[in-house]
Amino acid sequence: MKKFFSRLLALSLAAAMTVSLSSCGKKGEPSTSGSVSGSTGTSTSTKSDKFPNSTITILVGFSAGSGTDLGARLLANSLSDVLGVPVVVENSPGSGSWLVWNQLIKNTEPDGYTLAAINHNFALGKYDPDTPREFTLDDVTLLASQAIDPNLMAIRADETRFTDFESFVKYAQENDVFVAVQTVGITDGDATMTEWLRKEFGCKINLVPVDSASDGRTMFIAGDVDVYFASVGDVYTYVQEGTMKATVVFNSERSSSLPDVPTIYELGYDSAISAYSARGYCCPKGTDPEIVEILTNAMVEAMERPEHQEQLAALGVQSHITTGQDFYDLLNSQLTNRLNIWGIEG
Secondary structure, rough: OOHHHHHHHHHHHHHHHHHHHHOEEEOOOOEEEEEEEEOOOOOOOOOOOOOOOOOOEEEEEOOOHHHHHHHHHHHHHHHHHOOOOOOEEEOOOOHHHHHHHHHHHHHHOOOOOEEEEEEHHHHHHOOOOOOOOOOOOOHHHEEEEEEEEEEEEEEOOOOOOOOOOHHHHHHHHHEEEEEOOOOOOOOOHHHHHHHHHHHOOOOOOEEEEOOHHHHHHHHHHOOOEEEEEHHHHHHHHHHHHOOOOEEEOOOOOOOOOOOOOOEOOOOOOOOOOOOOOEEEEEOOOOOOOOHHHHHHHHHHHHHHHHHHHHHHHHHOOOEOOOHHHHHHHHHHOOOHHHHHHHHHOO
């Protein structure tokens, strides 16, 4: 499993470098089981004569090696087999993926050949107090969700200042600690968890902005930040090899990938919220409905393939396939709780 992850990460980095060089010339908590809801169930084995007939690009607004990036590359491989055309991933990290989302909405032809990875942060963008975004989920066409990845807190395996979540809270009440986060407001689950800790316990937490979870992980491994708030998929292989220790999962259910790690509620912190990365894909508004249907059905077919499910599991990521209104509701499902933590009126 570790060898698979290492090979996939190497391929991700190589692909991202290739793309970079070429560009220079309604509510409620979803289950984390691998269930499918909202699927049309239509097979894509009979291809359209008109679409697709050339390469499809998936834009990813996070760095190569991030959970979103790795998931997109797994999908690209399966989707290429289903549709019979090349599917490539192009990384353009920055602004918590809003560089990519703005590009998709403002500067992308709605022809079905350019898609984008999307997550719950998109739905929260308009509430960002520092950089409120003008777009909502109604400004894109949703295709299908791929996974849910619960948030957690990890420490280094050789950490001695604190050994679990409770001792970290006590330490952070008396000492400054540093945490790397993708954004410093409501649109980042890591920042939201630290905001809860500051408000609930008076923890002294300083946020260090980074472009993606993989960048934060690099800083954490190097010792530049004290703890790592991320998703299960971001730490899974490191926990397995013993270089990191997952202390708590911010969810009502234990992670099937890390079943020995307690939930925040099991530790008795009932005021906490469930937090997770809900990931999927979208295309520009105005894309022909027939093309949308072809893409949606193809994605569901690709994601349901046993090999795709196994590869996600090897990354520690839990499959969660939805389409239509169910996908829309999934992306919106954390809004109320996050607004409450940040004291923002919806």
